[in-house]
Amino acid sequence: MRVPFSWVKEYVDWRGSVEELAELLTMSGTEVEGIDWVGAPADPDNLSRFVVGKVLTRDKHPNADKLSLCTVEVGEAHGGVHQIVCGADNFQAGDTVAVSLTGATLESGLKLKKANLRGVESHGMMMSEQELGYEEKSPGIVILPDEWIVGAPLQDYLPVSEAVLELELTSNRPDCFSIYGIAREVAAAARLELAPPPTAGPAVLGGAPAAESLAVEVADPDLCPRYAAQVIRGVRVGDSPAWLKARLTHAGMRPISNVVDVTNYVMLGWGQPLHAFDAGKIRGAKLVARRAHVGERIVTLDGMERTLDDHMVVIADVERPLVIAGVFGSIDAEVDAHTTDLVLEAANFSGPNILRTELHTGIRSEASNRFEKGLDANLVPGGLDFASRLLADLCGGVVAPGTVDVWSEAPSLPRLSYRPAKADDLLGYAVPAQEQAGILRRLECEVDEGGAPSAPSHAAPSTAEWTITPPTFRPDLVREVDLIEEVGRIAGYDLAPETLPRHRTAGGLTGPQQVRRAIRRALAGCGLDEAITYTFVAPDALDPLGLPEGDVRLSPVKLSNPMSVEQSVMRTMLLPGLIGAVRANVDRLNDPPNLFEIGSVYLWDDQTSPAPAQAAEPGAVLPHEPEAVGIVLAGPLEVESWTGAGRPTDFSTLKGIVEAALRALRLTADFVPLGDAVAHFPYLHPGKAALVSVPGAGGVGAVGLLRPDVAAAYGVDDLKLYFAALALDRIAPVALKTATFEDLGAYPPAAQDLAVIVDRGIAAADVIAVARRAGGKLTRDVHVFDVYEGGQVPADKRSLALRVVMRSPERTLSERDIAGVRAKILTALERELAAALR
Amino acid sequence: MEDAELQILKQRAPGLAALYTTARDTILRAADVVALEQARVSTLGRKSALTELLRSIPTLPAEDRPLLGKGGNMVRRELEGLVEEREAELRRQALSASLAHERLDVTLPGQPFPAGHEHLISQTMREVEDIFIGLGYRIAEGPEVELDYYNFTALNTPPSHPARSAHDTFWVVEQRETMPEAVMDADRGVLLRTHTSPVQVRVMEQQRPPVYVVCLGKVYRRDSDATHTPMFHQVEGLVVDEGITLADLKGTLHHFTQEFFGGERAIRMRPHFFPFTEPSIEVDVSCELCGGKGCRSCKHSGWLEIMGAGMVDPAVYDFVDYDSEKVSGFAFGMGVERMAMLKHGIPDLRLFYDNDVRFLRQF
Incomplete structure (x- = not known):
């Protein structure tokens, strides 16, 4: 809201600068976003x-x-x-x-x-x-x-020169949407006198009573609690005086004509929106506040035809709707240059209903912006009087005696019990009781301190209990704590000392939180950069993957009001987002990146959670949100340098990274060929991919080369993309277990290298497993340190070089011990895998 | 041999002293290892004057023997020591001379080891978490696809509140068995959480006071420009305990801003409005660029808004069955990206989600 400085000073005797006023307002709860200097330079x-x-x-x-x-x-x-x-x-x-x-x-x-x-x-x-x-x-x-x-x-x-305060108001304070309301805040915060309301009515009334010219009916009092009208005859529609134009312009509205300008001026100054009808255009001399009929049409003042529904309220005459109530007028009863007699409306409408009408019609006016917050029905008479006087003064109108005022009983005023000591307790600083009472009174609350006030004391007795009646224009004051906020903010939060709570809990991370941190650090330590991609993706984001029909990943959580189709469903996999990030980098001519992401995927699978009973949303179900780790390798990790050629990324790079990440969680993993699972991972190269399983957790994901046709479908056909997905929620429960010390051994180890020739179809893991088992308890480790194919090795075979590490906890191994183990291993390999020593 | 010793030797056995000085000079003059070996042979070898002398001692008069015997042996030890020292010295010189020829270009780049980066958002969240862990908080978590109940209702947000509108909040097409065909208005049970505050309610449902938690995570709002992305990250803090005051909130947040931004940063609390706190405040931190004097980055106010906060509204306690006469508490919420932008001088929020490695690798 725009508040001209000179206007607010009409209602409160502020002697300071506009900057000081802005500071006062900001620090007492009315945020001033800026000061707009308009007109001639102010020096x-x-x-x-x-x-x-x-x-x-x-x-x-x-x-x-x-x-x-x-x-x-x-x-x-x-x-x-x-x-x-x-x-x-x-x-x-x-x-x-x-x-x-x-x-x-x-x-x-x-x-x-x-x-x-x-x-x-x-x-x-x-x-x-x-x-x-x-x-x-x-x-x-x-x-x-x-x-x-x-x-x-x-x-x-x-x-000639004006400073306009630009206020950012909050929706709970409809009373602040007027210059007088702002003046009241200034008076309360600065301990100044507030001028009496500017709402005195016209000095002279004349002609037939209003009720003889107009009937009013309110069909839906829940949506229109009050409807009042005034009749003004003999106005001359014309230009407004300069001062009025200045006020409206500076407050951000355009001058239109003296009649319309007066209604806007009163709305801005007093807070009550008004509407002026040309009385001659009201058919049947009757106004009805009613719900619109479904499909009823109205042409609003902007010339647009609008179709209404039966949640919207219209002000109609006996034949047709004339106004979308509280929101926008129509051309049918518009005041024009020939208008002589006016019906002036001041009404009160249900805030939530106005809000709904705004959302459904897309119209938001200065009036509806005020009504939507829930205005005080007691503003109505002041608004009518204020405007009537100005219409008489500025437009030469004669105001008819009496108003037509239809409203149900005024709501009873809440009487709140209030403990000044409770305010001190919650704020953490003491505001003297008399100061508290003074603040509440300046905000126009009635304060009953309960019996004769004792001698003025600086501290309220801790038992004092007052009765406070807030003014009707403060619908936000309904509980003791609301009053405490008033006292706190007007007294000033800068009074609060800085203390820390007495802590009675110990801080820390949960197991899964530690796992998340450890894996993030490990992956970054491997040279990967962490990406964070939007969790909503396009509905066809998974199309290139060839997932089987009925796969849970193809039934994403859908948004009913996405901002774009590209962001309309929640991801069920990290893959598309990561590929998008790779593509974005390549498009910017960056080297193909190696990225990872840790985040939730959203699944309507068998682990959804129903809403608890207290949530009162019958049948609502939340999707399962397991946390996943995604890795995509698009380029070399060891880059080319003057020290040597870089090593291209391949499957073993990806596997090594996954192993390193799991090692950081104190886990090991088995990598087994996809086998039948290829149906679940149809986007991976069937021969260059593996399932990852972790002892104690079972299968936790898959790693492998993305099929070239899939990469091509994502627009990255020139890159080999290695992709891994791990289910962090399955890994976390077994991760980061406390390590137990293993004896280093007092006796030295002995190593034996054996090169064996086996069929290409035999997995290295099987060779190692046989060797370990055959090697017995002296064999501490067997690993492959070289693989050789071609040359003297037959075409269907390959040579695996194994290093066998032996150690005894009891003695230094002898030549005989070592030879024995070696022989047992070779025999077993030969018998079980038809391996031959090379 | 010390000068004083040499003087004594000169007085008592001038011949031995002369022999010593000559031999010493020969050793010290040796310019390389070969010359030194020759010098050793000539001064200490079997045919050297010294050896001759020592060999002749038995033939000397008895009164001369002790002096020349002792002196001669001393001179031999001295000369042997000199040869050793000289040899070490010559080897050092030779090594230095050869190292002087071994040169490499130290300005060439080092062997490139792969070094990755955690996303700045992750780093910022970890930093925030650690500050609050230090204050005795635990880290709470909750779902991103959330019930209206937790996101709005139990946070005292009235049914008609504009934040619930399809304009501001992403709503989810639900999987209800009896769900009517895509009726927008009826479809109001499940949404993408608009803040991390629903975790407050979930935490309070799960435990009784004292509660000291922060919750960090993704949140969603229908907004997109240089200062808004439809997805962003928030930090939520919640404390409920006996006797918690607004002054506790102020002290906590001041501690946090000092730790996070470093240096002496002032904070101020301005009254504001949120449905789930009462009193509600917004918190500003003094602008670092201008030191509070006012500059373009703080819109000439000297202050930068960093978060919303307040004392937990008693209406929220009603939803979780806490007694607002017995406990009180505060809550605060801030944007992770905004904190990172202020701390690192990042001009555009969208950079966080471009995942451009040139951005990721700066932090």
Whole structure:
């Protein structure tokens, strides 16, 4: 909301600067986002060059038909009478005008100089509303009221320069959506006197009572708790005075006509939205507040035809809807240049219903923005009186006696019990009881301190209990704690000392949280960069994978209102996001990256969780959100350097990374060929992929080369992508178990290398398993340190070089011990795997 | 041999002293190992003057024998020591001379070892977690696909609150057995959580006070521009215990900002409104760039908004069956990306999700 500084000062006697006011408001709960300086530059020297003047003579310019040569009195202090050449035509001698003198800098930035216009000197300018910044375009100069004192600074009457506070208001404070409401906050926070409400009604009433010209019916009092109307006859619709245009423009609204401007001015100043009907256009002299019929149509003031539904309220006459209640008027009963009689509406509508109507129609007006927050029905009479007086004063209308006011009983005022000591307890700093009472009273709460107040004390007795009745314009004050907040914020949170709670718990990470950290660190330690991708993906993101029909990964969690199709379902795999990240890097001409991501996937599988009973959402089910680790290798980890060629990434790189990550969790893993599981991982190369299983946890994922046709479908056909997916939720329960010490052994180990030739189809793991078993308890480790194919090795075979490490806990192994183990291993390999020593 | 010893030797056995000085000079003059060997042979060898002298001692008069015997042996030990020292010295010189020819270009790049990076969001979250673990908090977690109940209702958000609208919140098409055909309005049970606050409620359902937790994770809002992404990360903190005050909140958050941003950073609390806290505040930290004087980055206010917070609203306690007469508490929430942006001077939120390795590797 835009709050002109000079306007708020009409209601509260603030003597400080606008910056100080902004600070006061911000620190008491009304956030000031900025100060917008509008109009002419605000320095006093410049403002002294804008004065009230009186046209003494107006003659034709000797050399120009469209110009006048005038003499203008601007007061002794400003040099008495000036000669001014003027191009406007809407004035005559004797008019009071707004004069900017030579040297003044205008709103537009133009600096006035002594001018020579077609051979005649001009000392200053008579200003238009456009030049004052009140209107975008104005046909002539401003004619001011004759009572204004000639020679007086114009700024005393009109905001030649204005500072506008730009407020960010919160939805719980409908009372702040008016200048008077803001003034009330200022008064409360600065301990100043608030001016009486600006809502005094018109001095003179006349004509037939309002009720004789208009009937009002409220069909849905739950949606329209109050509907009041006033009749004003004989208005002349025209231009608003300059001061009114200035107020509206500075507050962010456009001047339209005196009638409409008055309704907007009262809304801005007092907070009650109003609507003016042309009484002559209301058919049947009756207004009905009712639900719209389904499909009912209305042409709103912006010329758009709108179709309504039966949750929306309209104000209708006997034939047709005239207004979408509280939201937007229609052209059917619009006030126009020929309007003479008005029906002025001040009503109260249900906030939630207005909000719904806004959402469904897409219309949000200054009025609906206020109604949606839930306005005080008690604003209605003040709004009518305030506007009626202005319509009488500015538009020449005669206000009919009486109003038509339909409303159900005023809601009873809540009486809240309040303990001043409780406020101190919650805030952590003491606000003296009398100060607390003073704050609440300045906010217009009734404070009953319960019996005769004792001698003024600085601390409230801890047992004191007061009864507080908040004003009706504060629907947010319904509990003791709401009042405590008022006391706290007005007294100032800067009073709060800084303390720490008395801790009675020990901090720490859970097991799974430690696992997550450890695996993240391990993967980064392997040289991978961590990506975080959007968890929502396109519905066809998995299409290239060839997943079997009915696979749970093909039934994602769908969003009913995504921002785009590309982000419309929740991921069931990390793969598409990671490939997208690879592609994004390649598109930016980065080297193909090696990435990992740790995050949830979202599955409608057999581990969904139903809503608990207290959630009261019958049948609602939440998807399963297991945490997963995804790894994608797109380029070499060991890059080419002057020290040597880089090693290209291959399956063993990926496997080594997965092993390292698991090792960081104190786990080992078995890698077995996909076998039948290829149906579950159809996107992996069937011969260059493996299932990963972890002792105690079973299968935890798969690793392998992405099929080239799948990579191509993702637009990365020129890259070999190695991909791993691990189910962190399955790994975590067995991970990071406490390690138990293993004796280092007092006796030295002995190593034996054997190269054996086996069929290519025999897995290295099987060779190792046989060797370990055959080697017995002296064999501590068997691993492959070289693989050789070709050369003298037959085409269908390969040579595996094994290193066997033996050790005894009891003695140094003898040559015989070593030879024995070696022989047993060779025999077993030969018997079980037809292996031959090379 | 010390000068004083040599003087004594000169007085008492001038011949031996002369022999010593000559031999010493010969040894010290040897310029390489070969010359040194020759010098050793000539001064200490079988045919050297010294050896001759020592060999002749038995033939000397009895009164001269002790002096020349003792002196001669001393001179021999001295000379042997000199040869050893000189040899070590010559070897050092030879090594230095040969090392002087071995040169490599130390400005060539080192062997490239792969070094990966945790995402800045992960690093920031870990940093935040560790600060609060130090204060005695545990890390709580909850689902990202969440019930309206936890995200809004139990956080005291009225049914008509605008945050619930399809404009602001992502709603999920539910898997209900009896779900009607995609009726948007009826479809209001499950959503993507809009903040990490629902975890508050889940934690309080699970345990009784005292509660000291922070929750970090992904949240979702329908917004997309330089300062908004539809997915981002939040930190939520919750404390419920006996006698918790707004001053405790202030002290906790000041401690946190000092630890996180480093240095002396002031904070201030401004009144604000959230449905689930009362009183509610927004917290600003003094701008580091201008030291609070006002600059473009803080919009000339000297302050940067970093989080929303407040005292837990008693209405929230009602949902979890806590007694607001017995316990009180505070909650706070902040954006992880925003904290990282402020700390590292990152201008655009979207950089976090581009996953450009040139960005990832900066942190």
